[in-house]
Amino acid sequence: MKILTIFISIILCTPTILFSQTGKINRLKVENGQTIPLQDGATYSIQTENNNNKKTVNLYKNGKLIAEYPRETRFYPVVMENNNKLPQLYIDTHPDSVIQRDEWLTGATYQLFDGERQLQNGATFTGACDIKGRGNTTWNSYKKPYHIRLESGGKKPLLGMPAQRHWALMANAYDYSWLRNSVAFKISKIFNNIAWTPRSEYVELYINDDYAGVYELTEHVRIDENRVNISKISSENPDGGYLLELVNSLKDELWFRTHHDRNGNYASEDAKDVINVNVKDPDQNLDNVWDIITSGVLAAEEAIYGDNFQDEDTGYRKYFDIPSTVDLYWVNEFTKNPDANHGSLYFYYNPDVKKYIFGPVWDFDLTMGNYSDRNISQPYGIIKRIYWIPRMLEDPWFMSLVKERWTEKSEELRSILNFIDTESEYLREARERDPFFQYFMNNQQEDYQAEIEYLKNFIEERIAWLNDNIEDFQ
Numbered sequence: 001m002k003i004l005t006i007f008i009s010i011i012l013c014t015p016t017i018l019f020s021q022t023g024k025i026n027r028l029k030v031e032n033g034q035t036i037p038l039q040d041g042a043t044y045s046i047q048t049e050n051n052n053n054k055k056t057v058n059l060y061k062n063g064k065l066i067a068e069y070p071r072e073t074r075f076y077p078v079v080m081e082n083n084n085k086l087p088q089l090y091i092d093t094h095p096d097s098v099i100q101r102d103e104w105l106t107g108a109t110y111q112l113f114d115g116e117r118q119l120q121n122g123a124t125f126t127g128a129c130d131i132k133g134r135g136n137t138t139w140n141s142y143k144k145p146y147h148i149r150l151e152s153g154g155k156k157p158l159l160g161m162p163a164q165r166h167w168a169l170m171a172n173a174y175d176y177s178w179l180r181n182s183v184a185f186k187i188s189k190i191f192n193n194i195a196w197t198p199r200s201e202y203v204e205l206y207i208n209d210d211y212a213g214v215y216e217l218t219e220h221v222r223i224d225e226n227r228v229n230i231s232k233i234s235s236e237n238p239d240g241g242y243l244l245e246l247v248n249s250l251k252d253e254l255w256f257r258t259h260h261d262r263n264g265n266y267a268s269e270d271a272k273d274v275i276n277v278n279v280k281d282p283d284q285n286l287d288n289v290w291d292i293i294t295s296g297v298l299a300a301e302e303a304i305y306g307d308n309f310q311d312e313d314t315g316y317r318k319y320f321d322i323p324s325t326v327d328l329y330w331v332n333e334f335t336k337n338p339d340a341n342h343g344s345l346y347f348y349y350n351p352d353v354k355k356y357i358f359g360p361v362w363d364f365d366l367t368m369g370n371y372s373d374r375n376i377s378q379p380y381g382i383i384k385r386i387y388w389i390p391r392m393l394e395d396p397w398f399m400s401l402v403k404e405r406w407t408e409k410s411e412e413l414r415s416i417l418n419f420i421d422t423e424s425e426y427l428r429e430a431r432e433r434d435p436f437f438q439y440f441m442n443n444q445q446e447d448y449q450a451e452i453e454y455l456k457n458f459i460e461e462r463i464a465w466l467n468d469n470i471e472d473f474q
Contacts, residue, residue: 027090028044028059028076030069030073030074044059044060046058046060046075056068056069056070057069057070057073068095069095084204085115085116085117085429086115086202086203086204086430087112087113087115087119087159087201087202087217088112088113088204089112089113089169089204089215089217090112090206091109091110091205091206091207092109093105093107095208100132101139102132105131107128108130108131109126109127109128110126110127110150111124111126112203115203119159127151127156128151129151132147133146133147134146134147134168137174138171138174141173142173143171143173143212143213145170145173146169146215147166147167147168148167149166150165150166151165152165159201162199162226162227164219164226166220166222167217167218168219168220169203169215169216169217169218170200170215171213171215171436172365174365174370175370176370176445177455179420179424179452180366180370181200182200183368183416183420184331184337184367185197185200185361186415186416187331187335188327188331188359188360190409190412190415191328191409194327194331194358195228195229195324196360197360198218198227198361198362200216200217201216202216202430203215203216203217214430214434221243221280221346221360221362223241223242228281228360230349230351231351233286233293233351234282235285235289238289238292239351240351241349242282242348243280243348244277244280244293244346244348245280245345246276246277246347247277247278247345248342248343254278254283255276255277256276256297257269258275258277258301260301261273261275262275262341262385264305264388275301275387277297293349296349297356299319300319300320300356301388304388309394315395316388316391316392316395320355320356320358321353321356321357321358324357325389326398327359328359328361329393329402330409332361332383332386334413334462334466335364335368336367336368336377336381336383336462337364337367338373339364340385340387341386344362344363345386345387346358346360368455368462369454369458379457379458379462380461380462380465382473403470406466410467414460416459417456417459420452420455420459421452424448424452
């Protein structure tokens with residue numbers, strides 16, 4: 001039995017509280033209802049202060065102030081059961097603070113407890129973190145997505161995923177199955193010429209002890225040895241690489257416009273339907289290398305739409321890694337992703353091969369039938385709506401590679417059906433607790449099982465239709 005000792009000092013009184021930790025969550029209860037996670041081996045102290053005639057009680061952890069309360073506040077330890085299938089993630093912020101979409105809320109703490117699958121071998125991860133909102137349309141939904149940043153020097157291998165500071169908490173607020181993003185990640189791993197695909201695991205999230213529902217804890221897309229593994233461009237490293245995103249709407253401070261719209265037509269500077277490029281990483285200190293980034297992308301685009309675009313030495317093949325381009329096309333085409341020509345299409349410059357690499361994949365909650373447009377929601381037909389790639393498909397050489405790749409991978413895609421069965425059963429219990437399932441939109445079915453069958457049927461029928469029609473692709 002593991003014994004957790006918490007030292008609490010109130011004015012001159014110094015009681016020591018002992019209680020056991022056996023698969024339960026230990027927290028410090030505050031009279032107003034908030035709780036603070038108690039970290040194993042840490043020292044907590046409570047003391048009064050009189051500053052400018054304002055009487056307060058401050059809670060310190062290892063000598064650092066973590067919260068301030070009215071003088072009459074009472075503190076006492078509580079033990080919370082942790083018997084759920086899914087891992088439990090607790091994020092606590094300063095009282096009365098509000099999480100904003102574009103501004104980091106600093107000084108929060110997190111505590112992540114393992115679940116039934118023992119993804120982190122029963123370990124509990126705790127520490128300081130920052131949190132802010134993320135997403136565009138989804139930020140306006142009932143169930144909001146978040147971005148968390150662990151404390152500096154605090155990289156952690158959360159739920160068995162490689163250690164990093166930055167993590168996304170995807171709400172899946174528009175997907176009644178909760179599975180489409182994780183299914184798309186699996187599909188991306190089947191089309192394995194995409195060098196890195198984000199890993200993800202489901203958690204139940206609590207913010208200041210308010211139950212926020214089931215979220216998908218996902219590796220945040222960024223340059224890192226365990227993610228997009230390239231050296232970053234900088235003034236000191238002008239030959240380094242960079243991570244970009246093709247979008248309709250501008251999300252980041254660092255961005256530029258290309259010279260063509262999404263249909264491949266030349267666009268004037270004041271045109272509305274134009275491709276924007278967000279520079280995702282690095283996201284600062286690019287003054288001396290900005291021209292390298294912009295000129296490289298614009299030269300690649302000119303090669304795509306040039307008269308000699310099929311030429312092996314001067315056309316698009318000079319600039320782009322072809323295997324990753326083919327595979328990214330298939331992940332989006334197979335799932336009929338309506339956002340593939342709208343936003344969240346990532347690519348990066350790899351200085352080792354001196355080419356642009358497509359990937360990683362991201363944002364698939366509206367795919368696989370989960371969309372109002374009949375041409376997108378049905379499992380038949382092709383879309384080709386993926387920024388620059390339709391132009392490449394006009395090259396017979398590239399189209400032949402696309403057809404060959406489908407033939408190689410089509411049967412392996414059937415393994416997704418078993419994955420959906422396993423994951424939907426895993427989520428079923430927690431789904432009953434999530435307060436937001438009633439607000440899902442789009443093509444949701446009458447109940448959860450019907451939604452799962454709808455998703456599986458889309459995949460089966462999509463494979464069948466593509467098998468029957470692949471040779472007729474134009």
